Amino acid sequence: MPKNVSVEELKAKAKELRLKIIETAKYAGSGHVGGSLSCADILAALYFKYLNVDPENPDMPERDKFILSKGHVALAYVPCLALRGFVPMKSLETFNYYESAYGMHPDSNKIRGCDASTGSLGHGLSMGVGMALGHRYQNIDAKVVVLMGDGEQNEGSIWEAAMASSHFKLHNVIAIVDRNKFCIDGCTEDIMAIEPLDKKYEAFGFKVIKCNGNDMAEVVKALDEAWVEKEKPVCIIAETEKGFGVKKFQGDVKWHYGAMDMDLFLEAKADIEAM
Numbered sequence: 151m152p153k154n155v156s157v158e159e160l161k162a163k164a165k166e167l168r169l170k171i172i173e174t175a176k177y178a179g180s181g182h183v184g185g186s187l188s189c190a191d192i193l194a195a196l197y198f199k200y201l202n203v204d205p206e207n208p209d210m211p212e213r214d215k216f217i218l219s220k221g222h223v224a225l226a227y228v229p230c231l232a233l234r235g236f237v238p239m240k241s242l243e244t245f246n247y248y249e250s251a252y253g254m255h256p257d258s259n260k261i262r263g264c265d266a267s268t269g270s271l272g273h274g275l276s277m278g279v280g281m282a283l284g285h286r287y288q289n290i291d292a293k294v295v296v297l298m299g300d301g302e303q304n305e306g307s308i309w310e311a312a313m314a315s316s317h318f319k320l321h322n323v324i325a326i327v328d329r330n331k332f333c334i335d336g337c338t339e340d341i342m343a344i345e346p347l348d349k350k351y352e353a354f355g356f357k358v359i360k361c362n363g364n365d366m367a368e369v370v371k372a373l374d375e376a377w378v379e380k381e382k383p384v385c386i387i388a389e390t391e392k393g394f395g396v397k398k399f400q401g402d403v404k405w406h407y408g409a410m411d412m413d414l415f416l417e418a419k420a421d422i423e424a425m
């Protein structure tokens with residue numbers, strides 16, 4: 151059952167998360183800031199309202215599972231786990247350092263509360279199908295939420311997993327696509343077009359919900375609807391903006407991955423604080 155947390159409280163969490171994202175990128179020297187900022191609202195909503203997870207008991211079998219299929223945004227995920235109490239806040243200072251547990255891609259053997267090691271794109275939904283089937287066989291009523299990128303939709307394995315999700319009627323699987331319109335080196339529609347994405351997921355047997363993924367009220371409405379689905383797997387297409395919250399990053403493909411000097415860091419921080 152989702153917790154009783156208001157949209158305003160979630161907005162404040164998303165803002166806190168965005169600040170942690172850019173601080174962590176500054177500690178690391180660089181990072182995937184664009185795709186981290188685009189999905190900050192989704193992560194904040196999931197971890198502070200929807201997911202049944204417990205930082206005191208991170209391995210409880212009946213927990214909801216979360217898979218960061220777009221694993222390059224550990225820069226958003228690890229700070230989110232820190233804010234939720236799974237990992238020490240201080241550890242963000244070691245992000246992507248040699249021998250740190252917190253690399254540029256998440257390692258479930260090293261990070262408390264992390265259910266899947268990711269980074270090689272295209273595998274999260276397949277892992278999610280396996281986890282959801284595992285829940286079924288063990289009579290565990292838990293959700294499996296998979297956050298994917300839109301460029302990531304070019305990976306064929308996603309579509310095999312989509313077929314399996316509907317074949318097995320995995321209504322506890324919630325796939326979320328961070329539709330920020332950019333991949334690593336350009337617009338998704340120029341590199342390898344994915345539209346009409348909603349029709350594709352519908353054809354693969356999903357219930358499709360569209361929302362503005364940078365508007366917390368819309369994110370909550372979409373997740374509320376997804377959480378009560380009892381027939382089909384769900385795909386939420388969250389329309390977002392890459393770099394959302396920092397004016398210099400928004401709409402600039404260069405900020406898929408980058409390093410900020412101190413002036414830009416302070417500018418980014420001021421932009422987020424003014425949100």
Ligand SMILES: Cc1ncc(C[n+]2csc(CCOP(=O)(O)OP(=O)(O)O)c2C)c(N)n1
Nearest residue numbers: 185222269270271299300301302332333334
């Ligand atoms: C299998 C695989 N191929 C290539 C990469 C390199 N890579 C890292 S991020 C990225 C772009 C991903 O774009 P998208 O899914 O749209 O992510 P977002 O824009 O949300 O950051 C690529 C190609 C990878 N991590 N895995």
